[in-house]
Amino acid sequence: MVGLVLVSHSAGLATEAVALVLGIAGRDPPVAAAGGTDDGRLGTSLDLIEAAVRAVDQGDGVVLVPDLGSSVLTCRLVEEPGRVVVADVPFVEGAIAAAVTAGTGASLADVLAAAEEARAFRKL
Amino acid sequence: MVGLVLVSHSAGLATEAVALVLGIAGRDPPVAAAGGTDDGRLGTSLDLIEAAVRAVDQGDGVVLVPDLGSSVLTCRLVEEPGRVVVADVPFVEGAIAAAVTAGTGASLADVLAAAEEARAFRKL
Amino acid sequence: MDTMDTLDTACFVAWFEEAARLVRRDRDRLTELDAAIGDADHGTNLDRGLTEVIKALAESPPDTPVQVLTSAGATLIRRVGGASGPLYGSVFRQMGKALRAPVTLAGFSAAFEEGVVALERLGKAALGDKTMVDALAPASRALALAVRDGVGVREAFEQAARAAAEGAQATIPLQARKGRASYLGERSIGHEDPGAASAALFMAALATVAV
Amino acid sequence: MDTMDTLDTACFVAWFEEAARLVRRDRDRLTELDAAIGDADHGTNLDRGLTEVIKALAESPPDTPVQVLTSAGATLIRRVGGASGPLYGSVFRQMGKALRAPVTLAGFSAAFEEGVVALERLGKAALGDKTMVDALAPASRALALAVRDGVGVREAFEQAARAAAEGAQATIPLQARKGRASYLGERSIGHEDPGAASAALFMAALATVAV
Numbered sequence: 001m002v003g004l005v006l007v008s009h010s011a012g013l014a015t016e017a018v019a020l021v022l023g024i025a026g027r028d029p030p031v032a033a034a035g036g037t038d039d040g041r042l043g044t045s046l047d048l049i050e051a052a053v054r055a056v057d058q059g060d061g062v063v064l065v066p067d068l069g070s071s072v073l074t075c076r077l078v079e080e081p082g083r084v085v086v087a088d089v090p091f092v093e094g095a096i097a098a099a100v101t102a103g104t105g106a107s108l109a110d111v112l113a114a115a116e117e118a119r120a121f122r123k124l
Numbered sequence: 125m126v127g128l129v130l131v132s133h134s135a136g137l138a139t140e141a142v143a144l145v146l147g148i149a150g151r152d153p154p155v156a157a158a159g160g161t162d163d164g165r166l167g168t169s170l171d172l173i174e175a176a177v178r179a180v181d182q183g184d185g186v187v188l189v190p191d192l193g194s195s196v197l198t199c200r201l202v203e204e205p206g207r208v209v210v211a212d213v214p215f216v217e218g219a220i221a222a223a224v225t226a227g228t229g230a231s232l233a234d235v236l237a238a239a240e241e242a243r244a245f246r247k248l
Numbered sequence: 249m250d251t252m253d254t255l256d257t258a259c260f261v262a263w264f265e266e267a268a269r270l271v272r273r274d275r276d277r278l279t280e281l282d283a284a285i286g287d288a289d290h291g292t293n294l295d296r297g298l299t300e301v302i303k304a305l306a307e308s309p310p311d312t313p314v315q316v317l318t319s320a321g322a323t324l325i326r327r328v329g330g331a332s333g334p335l336y337g338s339v340f341r342q343m344g345k346a347l348r349a350p351v352t353l354a355g356f357s358a359a360f361e362e363g364v365v366a367l368e369r370l371g372k373a374a375l376g377d378k379t380m381v382d383a384l385a386p387a388s389r390a391l392a393l394a395v396r397d398g399v400g401v402r403e404a405f406e407q408a409a410r411a412a413a414e415g416a417q418a419t420i421p422l423q424a425r426k427g428r429a430s431y432l433g434e435r436s437i438g439h440e441d442p443g444a445a446s447a448a449l450f451m452a453a454l455a456t457v458a459v
Numbered sequence: 460m461d462t463m464d465t466l467d468t469a470c471f472v473a474w475f476e477e478a479a480r481l482v483r484r485d486r487d488r489l490t491e492l493d494a495a496i497g498d499a500d501h502g503t504n505l506d507r508g509l510t511e512v513i514k515a516l517a518e519s520p521p522d523t524p525v526q527v528l529t530s531a532g533a534t535l536i537r538r539v540g541g542a543s544g545p546l547y548g549s550v551f552r553q554m555g556k557a558l559r560a561p562v563t564l565a566g567f568s569a570a571f572e573e574g575v576v577a578l579e580r581l582g583k584a585a586l587g588d589k590t591m592v593d594a595l596a597p598a599s600r601a602l603a604l605a606v607r608d609g610v611g612v613r614e615a616f617e618q619a620a621r622a623a624a625e626g627a628q629a630t631i632p633l634q635a636r637k638g639r640a641s642y643l644g645e646r647s648i649g650h651e652d653p654g655a656a657s658a659a660l661f662m663a664a665l666a667t668v669a670v
């Protein structure tokens with residue numbers, strides 16, 4: 001299964017978003033949080049992202065979902081085309097769509113496409 | 125100033141999103157969280173939303189940003205055209221854009237438009 | 249026409265009491281249905297909401313059918329916590345707004361239809377989207393046909409209950425287009441929609457109050 | 460040409476030591492600039508990152524200029540925590556990749572330009588977007604012109620420092636198009652970009668190492 005890493009400036013936001021995503025997508029897809037700096041400040045930690053990638057990597061690829069700014073820039077530094085990819089998608093909605101699709105055993109490209117579709121998804 | 129209420133299924137996600145939004149938009153715009161049910165489960169509480177609306181209402185209008193599902197439906201029940209409006213936008217990104225714009229003293233329509241623009245905003 | 253021409257306040261209270269009983273009885277089944285395509289809380293959500301409805305009706309005994317519906321609607325909107333709260337709440341609140349005394353079958357049917365329309369508007373859901381609409385819209389149609397055919401209240405309610413049960417069953421092969429289940433795409437196929445299942449219980453409860 | 464033709468490992472270490480000193484000295488100013496149009500952490504972010512850079516250089520003393528740059532880049536990427544971490548980190552990492560021994564002014568200038576290009580690629584930022592690019596790109600250009608004109612190292616570095624300082628000042632009237640400040644739209648106008656300000660410190664530090 002494709003793995004998912006939610007990367008936020010805020011450790012709390014990343015953790016809570018993972019919980020909500022798992023609540024909706026079920027426990028199947030591997031989803032991990034990488035929030036804040038390694039010393040607990042608001043920001044981004046390459047070490048935390050790399051550890052999260054290792055935790056969710058089952059060999060089928062990993063999608064990184066960053067919130068903004070340094071999360072995006074740091075995620076881009078761990079990209080490995082075809083294996084670890086950054087999704088430029090709404091943080092919560094994209095992560096939900098990606099996780100649900102990952103849970104079906106879909107390919108990395110399909111999970112990424114599902115996340116991208118969340119951009120157009122209407123809530124009302 | 126236009127007020128903002130972040131409505132999530134998860135009390136934790138709503139609170140953390142408010143903290144991140146205030147971290148970016150500064151302390152100026154009134155932003156409140158309404159997360160989870162009134163007895164602390166995942167879900168939505170009309171009471172919590174109404175209380176949050178009262179807390180951020182300065183007379184210039186309030187934008188509600190729901191995450192999904194019951195958050196959206198419950199928000200729609202408190203809509204008052206021209207005064208309390210629901211934004212169908214990415215939860216985190218839309219809230220940030222709305223809060224930053226609200227912080228400039230913009231009108232309800234402008235804050236809503238800024239939130240909508242977050243849909244098209246590219247992170248990469 | 250049935251011997252019972254009009255529906256009084258007690259009938260409406262009994263409707264919610266019986267609905268509360270059936271939902272409590274089937275709570276785990278509803279939650280399991282929601283576990284398959286949702287977040288496994290529909291049974292608990294609705295059980296909690298209806299328990300509060302009964303409590304509120306006991307604390308402030310209603311004088312009219314409208315008061316029953318208004319109270320139940322407001323309580324469901326506030327106390328369920330899931331999507332089914334605002335949705336069922338809107339059905340009963342709107343029904344209460346539309347209802348005229350004394351409540352005939354025709355009046356009930358017309359008000360019920362207004363409630364279903366309010367639900368469809370709030371949820372932006374149509375027949376076939378795999379939601380509670382798939383049980384409630386056929387039930388409303390059955391009531392309208394019963395009125396047209398001059399069927400008695402008891403039989404009309406039984407027909408509505410049957411239509412709702414069939415509608416709920418018919419959600420099994422559908423792919424969800426609204427609510428949480430819609431996130432699952434094709435994976436939502438093959439499961440009964442929990443909201444449609446609970447809507448069938450509401451209509452089954454209605455069939456027991458027309459004695 | 461200056462008397463000093465090549466830049467040795469000690470020069471590069473001294474560059475980061477002086478940059479760390481200047482950032483420590485101006486930490487609060489950088490953070491205040493970031494408070495106006497960002498999240499008030501640029502001074503602390505960079506101070507922390509450069510402290511770690513100096514520590515790492517002390518713990519594993521580098522043998523070559525490339526090792527200095529590679530170590531500093533990796534540490535900044537990992538230890539800053541803000542956008543400036545991966546950005547500065549990429550500058551120095553790429554510069555390290557491009558540098559050839561012995562390091563002449565021409566070699567330094569070419570490698571520095573590669574670093575700036577890597578930064579622009581990562582941040583998708585161009586001149587005028589109100590970012591550190593607005594200080595670093597003019598600095599790189601000043602170095603290239605100095606090489607072309609056969610100017611000595613010391614004077615070249617001073618010209619680069621001046622260009623960076625002017626570039627940082629020139630961000631004041633700009634509206635931010637990248638980074639956190641871009642969320643502010645027009646409200647970002649009228650403030651110096653914190654990353655451009657710190658980039659000017661990096662170049663000022665460079666000017667002190669060519670003795």
Ligand SMILES: Nc1ncnc2c1ncn2[C@@H]1O[C@H](COP(=O)(O)OP(=O)(O)O)[C@@H](O)[C@H]1O
Nearest residue numbers: 194290330331332371373379380426427442443
């Ligand atoms: N937009 C909608 N329109 C109509 N019905 C909906 C909609 N969204 C959800 N539902 C109904 O609500 C049911 C789920 O209720 P519940 O589990 O209590 O809420 P939640 O999905 O918030 O956990 C679904 O099975 C479906 O019948």
Ligand SMILES: Nc1ncnc2c1ncn2[C@@H]1O[C@H](COP(=O)(O)OP(=O)(O)O)[C@@H](O)[C@H]1O
Nearest residue numbers: 070501541542543582584590591637638653654
């Ligand atoms: N996409 C980008 N491209 C170039 N520079 C950027 C970009 N995003 C941010 N910056 C620079 O980084 C600086 C902010 O750094 P810092 O405050 O440490 O990070 P953060 O914004 O994550 O808090 C900005 O002033 C700007 O110069």
Ligand SMILES: [Mg+2]
Nearest residue numbers: 286287289290
């Ligand atoms: Mg549910």
Ligand SMILES: [Mg+2]
Nearest residue numbers: 167287289330
């Ligand atoms: Mg729920």
Ligand SMILES: [Mg+2]
Nearest residue numbers: 497498500501
């Ligand atoms: Mg900052």
Ligand SMILES: [Mg+2]
Nearest residue numbers: 043498500541
């Ligand atoms: Mg920061």
